Amino acid sequence: MIGAPEDYSAPASPFRIQKFIAFLRKYWWLPVLTLTLALGAATAFFLLATPTFVSSAAMWETEKMNLPEGATFTQDQQTYLGTQSELLRSGRLRQLTLARLQAAGTNAVPLDKDGNPWA
Secondary structure (H helix, E strand, O other), X not given: OOOOOXXXXXXXXXXXXXXXXXXXXXXOHHHHHHHHHHHHHHHHHHHHOOOEOOOOOOOXXXXXEEOHHHOEEEOOHHHHHHHHHHHHHOHHHHHHHHHHHHHHOOOEOOEOOOOOEOO
């Protein structure tokens, strides 16, 4: 018939929720086993992986310090910042830092190809 409304129903979906539930009732152990193995592998990886921590820092200093009652104090920048920079780069401070990291045992100290701590 011309102009008659036609029945346009959606095709039946091949996925049925009842089949899925029946599958889960029969093979309930499969998702549980998969989840257990995945969590076990992730835990083992987390516990057995060598911890690595690399740090970098920057030092910011002000040129002028405001004191109470409006007074100001200006540090000699060439000597003060140079002294602080050399102290932070000193071999003694580096040795103490490496000794503390190795004694703590919480982080692995990155080593270069010669076995020396990586700078």
